Amino acid sequence: MRFENKSIIVTGAGSGIGRAAALLFAAEGGHVIVADRTEGADETAHLIAEAGGTAKAIRIDVGVEEDVIRAVTLACDSFGGLDVMFANAGISGGMANLFDTDVALITEVLRVNLIGPFLAIKHAAPRIAERGKGAIVLTASVAGIRSGAGSPAYSASKAGVINLAAVSAQQLTGSNVRVNAICPGLTETGMTKPVFDYAREANKMDRVGRLNPLQRGAQPEELAKVALFLASDDASYVNGQAIAVDGGLSSSHPVTRQEYGRTAA
Numbered sequence: 438m439r440f441e442n443k444s445i446i447v448t449g450a451g452s453g454i455g456r457a458a459a460l461l462f463a464a465e466g467g468h469v470i471v472a473d474r475t476e477g478a479d480e481t482a483h484l485i486a487e488a489g490g491t492a493k494a495i496r497i498d499v500g501v502e503e504d505v506i507r508a509v510t511l512a513c514d515s516f517g518g519l520d521v522m523f524a525n526a527g528i529s530g531g532m533a534n535l536f537d538t539d540v541a542l543i544t545e546v547l548r549v550n551l552i553g554p555f556l557a558i559k560h561a562a563p564r565i566a567e568r569g570k571g572a573i574v575l576t577a578s579v580a581g582i583r584s585g586a587g588s589p590a591y592s593a594s595k596a597g598v599i600n601l602a603a604v605s606a607q608q609l610t611g612s613n614v615r616v617n618a619i620c621p622g623l624t625e626t627g628m629t630k631p632v633f634d635y636a637r638e639a640n641k642m643d644r645v646g647r648l649n650p651l652q653r654g655a656q657p658e659e660l661a662k663v664a665l666f667l668a669s670d671d672a673s674y675v676n677g678q679a680i681a682v683d684g685g686l687s688s689s690h691p692v693t694r695q696e697y698g699r700t701a702a
């Protein structure tokens with residue numbers, strides 16, 4: 438029960454990694470503001486209530502400043518303050534290459550994926566600091582570490598999120614508010630549903646995630662658990678970091694691997 442009576446906001450909590458995290462925060466005693474722009478927010482809040490937890494749903498667009506302020510205000514009014522912000526909402530923006538990416542597309546991807554976390558930090562950090570300590574966790578991506586896991590717009594937005602975690606951790610010196618990011622690899626969520634659906638239908642699940650040494654994609658809970666760790670006092674000395682949660686994908690240059698079993702005695 439690491440989050441007993443803690444006030445927590447999760448954005449993008451209507452689906453995927455955000456929903457998994459909201460359920461786990463609530464299961465560990467947290468009081469959760471379930472924020473999303475879709476009705477998925479209400480469904481997640483309902484699931485938490487069914488499991489005996491405490492949650493309130495709110496419809497927001499994370500890239501709109503007034504909406505983020507509304508979510509922070511709801512947390513403070515409902516649960517007496519704010520301890521944790523998990524700024525997780527994001528969009529893929531599709532797989533458009535450099536020359537198919539128009540200004541409208543890259544502007545929207547940056548608005549949601551980068552300005553969203555910026556607004557979350559800006560408005561959550563002062564409220565968390567009032568509690569004496571707390572944490573902000575952002576969802577970046579392996580696409581933000583190097584090329585090969587997303588479009589130019591998406592990858593640039595996630596590289597920005599990694600930098601935002603580092604810079605804001607520094608700017609919050611003395612506040613006792615930590616800021617870290619998770620960098621998921623391929624995870625089965627709403628965003629990647631077509632990939633997983635296609636692989637299942639075509640009997641090609643063995644191809645999904647095969648570029649990482651675990652040779653599979655992740656389930657949302659595997660990402661959510663790392664976000665909870667970073668949000669908890671277990672990570673009390675982890676600050677300004679971006680943690681890859683990708684089965685080992687980003688730990689290698691592109692080489693032909695020697696597989697266990699072929700090389701082991």
Ligand SMILES: NC(=O)c1ccc[n+]([C@@H]2O[C@H](COP(=O)([O-])OP(=O)(O)OC[C@H]3O[C@@H](n4cnc5c(N)ncnc54)[C@H](O)[C@@H]3O)[C@@H](O)[C@H]2O)c1
Pocket residue numbers: 448449450451452453454455472473474475477497498499500525526527528529549576577578579580620621622623624625626627628629
């Ligand atoms: N699934 C993956 O393989 C993967 C890999 C790397 C990073 N990520 C990141 O993980 C995060 C969570 O995505 P997911 O994979 O769970 O996908 P998902 O589509 O299942 O969930 C994303 C949620 O964010 C919400 N959202 C999108 N734009 C919003 C906005 N402007 N305001 C409020 N809510 C908004 C969506 O409605 C949705 O409920 C995203 O930041 C994504 O970029 C995912």
